[in-house]
Amino acid sequence: MNRALKRTVAACLLALLAAGCAEPPPQTESESDLQRKPGTPPIRPGSLPETLPADLVWLTNDSDPIFASPQAKRGGTLRMWMLSFPLTLRRVGPDSNGGFAAYTRYVHMPLVAFHPQTGNPIPGVASHWAFGADGRTVYYRIDPDARWSDGVPVTADDVVFTLEFMRSKEIVAPWYNNQYTAEVIDIKRYDRYTVGVEGVSAKPHDELLATYQPQIVPAHFHELTKNWVREFNWLVEPSTGAYRIGEVRKGKYIQLERLDDWWANDRRFQKHRFNPDRVRVKVIRDLNVAFQHFMKGDIDTFQVVLPPLWHEKSKGPDFDKGYIARYWYYTRGVESPGGFFLNMDDPLLGNADVRLGIAHSMNFDYVNQTVLRGDYERLQTFNVGYGDYDNTQIRARGFDLKAADAHFARAGFTRRGPDGIRVRDTDGVRLSFQVSYGAPQHTERLVVLKEEAKKAGLELVLELKDGASAFKQLQEKKHQIGWMTWQGSGISPTYWEFFHSDNAHKAQTNNIVNFDDPEMDRLIDLFQASTSKPERVQLAHVIEQRLHDAGPFVPAFAVPYTREIAWRWMHLPERLGTRKTDLLFNPVDISQGLYSSGGLFWIDVDEKQRVREARDDGVVFDPVFIKNEDNRH
Amino acid sequence: MIDISPLARKQWERFRSIRRGYYSAVLLAFLLIVSCAAELLVNSRALIVSYEGNLYFPTYGRFLPGTTFGLSYEYETNYRDLARQFREDGSSNWVLLAPVPFDPLENDLLEGTYPPYAPSLTSGHLLGTDSTGRDIVARLLYGFRIAMGFALLLLACNYAIGIAVGCAMGYWGGAFDLLFQRLIEVWSNVPFLYVIMIIASVMVPNFWTLALVMVMFGWMSMTWYMRTSTYKEKSREYVQAARALGAGSTRIIARHILPNTVSVIVTFIPFSVASGITALTALDYLGFGLPPPTPSWGELLAQGTENLDHPWIVSSVVAAMVVVLLMVTYIGEAIREAFDPKQFSYYE
Numbered sequence: 001m002n003r004a005l006k007r008t009v010a011a012c013l014l015a016l017l018a019a020g021c022a023e024p025p026p027q028t029e030s031e032s033d034l035q036r037k038p039g040t041p042p043i044r045p046g047s048l049p050e051t052l053p054a055d056l057v058w059l060t061n062d063s064d065p066i067f068a069s070p071q072a073k074r075g076g077t078l079r080m081w082m083l084s085f086p087l088t089l090r091r092v093g094p095d096s097n098g099g100f101a102a103y104t105r106y107v108h109m110p111l112v113a114f115h116p117q118t119g120n121p122i123p124g125v126a127s128h129w130a131f132g133a134d135g136r137t138v139y140y141r142i143d144p145d146a147r148w149s150d151g152v153p154v155t156a157d158d159v160v161f162t163l164e165f166m167r168s169k170e171i172v173a174p175w176y177n178n179q180y181t182a183e184v185i186d187i188k189r190y191d192r193y194t195v196g197v198e199g200v201s202a203k204p205h206d207e208l209l210a211t212y213q214p215q216i217v218p219a220h221f222h223e224l225t226k227n228w229v230r231e232f233n234w235l236v237e238p239s240t241g242a243y244r245i246g247e248v249r250k251g252k253y254i255q256l257e258r259l260d261d262w263w264a265n266d267r268r269f270q271k272h273r274f275n276p277d278r279v280r281v282k283v284i285r286d287l288n289v290a291f292q293h294f295m296k297g298d299i300d301t302f303q304v305v306l307p308p309l310w311h312e313k314s315k316g317p318d319f320d321k322g323y324i325a326r327y328w329y330y331t332r333g334v335e336s337p338g339g340f341f342l343n344m345d346d347p348l349l350g351n352a353d354v355r356l357g358i359a360h361s362m363n364f365d366y367v368n369q370t371v372l373r374g375d376y377e378r379l380q381t382f383n384v385g386y387g388d389y390d391n392t393q394i395r396a397r398g399f400d401l402k403a404a405d406a407h408f409a410r411a412g413f414t415r416r417g418p419d420g421i422r423v424r425d426t427d428g429v430r431l432s433f434q435v436s437y438g439a440p441q442h443t444e445r446l447v448v449l450k451e452e453a454k455k456a457g458l459e460l461v462l463e464l465k466d467g468a469s470a471f472k473q474l475q476e477k478k479h480q481i482g483w484m485t486w487q488g489s490g491i492s493p494t495y496w497e498f499f500h501s502d503n504a505h506k507a508q509t510n511n512i513v514n515f516d517d518p519e520m521d522r523l524i525d526l527f528q529a530s531t532s533k534p535e536r537v538q539l540a541h542v543i544e545q546r547l548h549d550a551g552p553f554v555p556a557f558a559v560p561y562t563r564e565i566a567w568r569w570m571h572l573p574e575r576l577g578t579r580k581t582d583l584l585f586n587p588v589d590i591s592q593g594l595y596s597s598g599g600l601f602w603i604d605v606d607e608k609q610r611v612r613e614a615r616d617d618g619v620v621f622d623p624v625f626i627k628n629e630d631n632r633h
Numbered sequence: 634m635i636d637i638s639p640l641a642r643k644q645w646e647r648f649r650s651i652r653r654g655y656y657s658a659v660l661l662a663f664l665l666i667v668s669c670a671a672e673l674l675v676n677s678r679a680l681i682v683s684y685e686g687n688l689y690f691p692t693y694g695r696f697l698p699g700t701t702f703g704l705s706y707e708y709e710t711n712y713r714d715l716a717r718q719f720r721e722d723g724s725s726n727w728v729l730l731a732p733v734p735f736d737p738l739e740n741d742l743l744e745g746t747y748p749p750y751a752p753s754l755t756s757g758h759l760l761g762t763d764s765t766g767r768d769i770v771a772r773l774l775y776g777f778r779i780a781m782g783f784a785l786l787l788l789a790c791n792y793a794i795g796i797a798v799g800c801a802m803g804y805w806g807g808a809f810d811l812l813f814q815r816l817i818e819v820w821s822n823v824p825f826l827y828v829i830m831i832i833a834s835v836m837v838p839n840f841w842t843l844a845l846v847m848v849m850f851g852w853m854s855m856t857w858y859m860r861t862s863t864y865k866e867k868s869r870e871y872v873q874a875a876r877a878l879g880a881g882s883t884r885i886i887a888r889h890i891l892p893n894t895v896s897v898i899v900t901f902i903p904f905s906v907a908s909g910i911t912a913l914t915a916l917d918y919l920g921f922g923l924p925p926p927t928p929s930w931g932e933l934l935a936q937g938t939e940n941l942d943h944p945w946i947v948s949s950v951v952a953a954m955v956v957v958l959l960m961v962t963y964i965g966e967a968i969r970e971a972f973d974p975k976q977f978s979y980y981e
Binding site: 465 | 694695696698706707708709738739740742743745747748764765766767833834835837920924925926942
């Protein structure tokens with residue numbers, strides 16, 4: 001629910017993140033429809049060796065520090081909520097990309113995940129992995145203990161079936177069809193537990209794992225018939241993670257059940273995690289009503305990132321008397337790039353001085369200090385939160401009327417019209433732009449920006465549309481300035497889809513600024529082709545600098561934290577979360593990209609009883625407010 | 634010299650004698666005039682600035698950058714600050730501010746505190762501010778002007794089309810009447826709200842497009858009344874007489890039938906105005922109306938219901954709506970009674 005805040009239009013970063021782990025994040029159907037790419041490329045012949053190469057170096061990870069708390073206790077029921085009941089329990093196909101996708105996807109364990117503190121790969125369903133000499137092949141060895149939740153062992157056949165499944169027309173999932181054809185060339189079985197996955201292009205090792213990792217599907221469960229979409233709509237697919245979907249009451253709730261004898265119970269990075277016996281996700285169709293449920297103690301935790309929820313609603317006797325704890329946790333997760341996207345095909349916005357002048361006319365700090373209560377931070381660059389890839393030298397342009405004046409003057413806007421808006425000296429064209437956006441909750445910040453921009457002689461005409469239409473307008477490049485947020489994910493930045501000329505000047509691509517620069521194309525091509533991480537990092541810094549200099553994107557706000565409130569019986573590890581945690585009380589494994597960071601909390605069932613009695617008797621505890629800034633940039 | 638018929642004079646006397654309606658009409662007319670001159674009452678621009686011996690009248694003119702008054706910035710002068718500065722300097726310069734020195738679009742924000750701000754005499758926000766620090770008095774007054782303008786425009790267009798089509802249907806009758814009846818029946822079954830929603834999602838409506846759409850769906854109701862009255866009047870002897878004298882259709886409708894159906898038209902006017910105001914407010918409330926940051930009652934109402942912890946937003950806009958709609962209804966009642974040929978009828 002907080003994510004609504006983080007993204008105006010949550011659209012996913014597709015092109016680079018292929019196959020397995022980096023499927024589009026949950027979003028509404030209309031938006032996911034827009035993401036579908038027309039046509040599926042032809043299947044290319046694979047070149048995987050007939051027998052397993054003898055010189056493979058099998059890797060695993062049994063040395064990185066554990067991040068779960070040994071104090072965790074198993075048991076209890078976590079009670080959560082969702083805004084609407086899902087339209088399907090399928091992982092792929094029509095309607096599968098709604099809010100509940102976070103559960104249908106992540107009750108499955110990936111083959112290989114990433115350590116949320118060190119960023120190194122850690123074993124999942126695959127205990128070992130190895131890289132082929134061609135630089136674009138990954139071999140996986142499946143853990144012989146791995147079981148589907150119905151007890152059937154996970155084998156190489158499941159991985160091979162995944163390719164057939166994801167490429168099949170029966171699943172009606174063009175995005176997956178395309179990804180498993182355009183990015184993955186072939187998957188081959190070598191023995192019961194060993195498979196090879198051949199990808200399209202060479203990459204650094206961690207990128208290979210992130211990209212060429214099939215999202216395994218149980219072969220024994222699926223039957224690819226013409227009616228697959230309908231027949232499997234409400235069937236519960238066996239899962240590999242700690243939970244399986246249990247009781248489903250249509251329109252009311254869905255319950256996840258913990259597998260007592262989960263095969264990975266004692267694995268190094270899985271021990272002491274996924275502690276509640278059950279997770280019940282109830283439908284409550286309104287945020288304010290859900291909050292009332294929480295205050296009554298019918299829901300265990302609540303995410304309160306939005307300033308009014310945190311400052312105005314999260315207070316009162318239950319907080320003062322320590323029954324409800326407040327947590328403010330900074331993370332190093334990927335920031336979703338949001339702000340103004342200036343369409344460079346517009347005759348005025350094609351001028352760099354106009355773009356830079358606009359950047360200097362936006363008083364984000366003032367908005368933050370007033371309507372946003374100083375809670376947010378300024379987003380400095382397009383890509384933030386990718387570790388070494390971040391170019392931290394770049395500072396976003398601040399509100400600076402002198403600088404704005406200099407840029408606008410250089411673009412020929414020295415005079416002001418009778419209303420204070422600049423006009424071009426030569427032909428009297430006004431310095432006025434339409435800002436298209438689709439998030440009504442952002443009107444407040446935009447009207448303040450608009451009023452402040454007048455000081456620089458710049459007029460912004462706000463155009464609020466329905467979310468899907470606003471996104472469509474941007475995708476069709478029919479805007480002047482777009483205000484939106486992309487959903488960030490993955491382990492390294494993506495540039496091609498946003499800033500390569502391949503995607504400029506045409507509809508339905510993500511280069512919504514129509515960035516078209518041969519030097520940028522060259523850098524992006526180098527970045528895509530490079531297999532050395534240091535080189536990629538260096539290129540990323542150069543690309544980011546070039547982007548900053550050209551100024552088609554004016555970064556807005558970053559929210560590098562989660563704020564959650566929870567009843568006193570909910571417990572977190574000593575450090576609350578990991579570097580990559582984006583939801584402290586996340587019951588399933590992965591929430592953002594590939595980092596394994598969920599399921600670290602536990603419920604103290606005895607304490608729950610005690611806290612309830614204490615509350616009835618008026619016994620007071622110390623209030624709990626923990627702000628953890630260990631991971632603050 | 635305007636020729637007032639004895640009947641009209643009698644109706645006017647009757648209307649005046651209904652105090653509630655009459656005073657409502659006076660007050661509403663006054664409010665309308667006031668809102669037309671809103672810039673003189675509620676405005677962040679000063680009325681008069683006396684600086685270095687020169688007089689400036691910024692209200693209606695072009696913007697005056699801060700440099701005009703020796704300030705360091707080139708954007709529009711902040712006259713409230715200027716007034717304060719002149720007072721502090723003790724110079725002979727002075728500023729005459731509007732009674733409510735705020736613009737409906739400007740955000741009067743103070744760092745360290747967060748809007749909405751409560752009503753206060755010291756800050757000058759008599760009814761407080763909304764959630765982005767915009768003065769509620771200013772938004773109410775300018776919102777009133779827009780809503781009234783919208784309602785009156787709608788009224789004029791709807792009646793022009795409705796009366797023309799209705800009269801034609803009643804006067805000509807036959808196939809023409811039949812055709813239009815069916816046409817209107819079909820057209821009036823198009824769900825108007827959905828149409829607005831669809832349009833609002835594809836393009837951002839402005840004042841004129843919104844009015845156009847509302848007219849497209851609003852002209853029908855008047856046709857039925859006009860058709861009936863025209864039918865009735867058409868068969869009267871004076872129409873026959875006019876025709877016998879050789880008058881054409883246009884002349885008969887305009888000179889003979891229309892004046893005799895005027896009571897029907899006039900009676901409906903206030904209620905149409907009320908429905909125009911409520912329609913715009915409702916659309917703005919739902920987010921399908923005028924684009925932000927246009928001052929609007931519906932937008933204030935939406936903000937108020939979202940911020941019930943800050944009751945001054947919702948209470949002021951609800952009070953304003955109740956008062957205006959009540960006045961309009963009183964006027965309507967009085968008109969209806971004034972035009973009623975039966976002097977002593979009772980409404981139960």
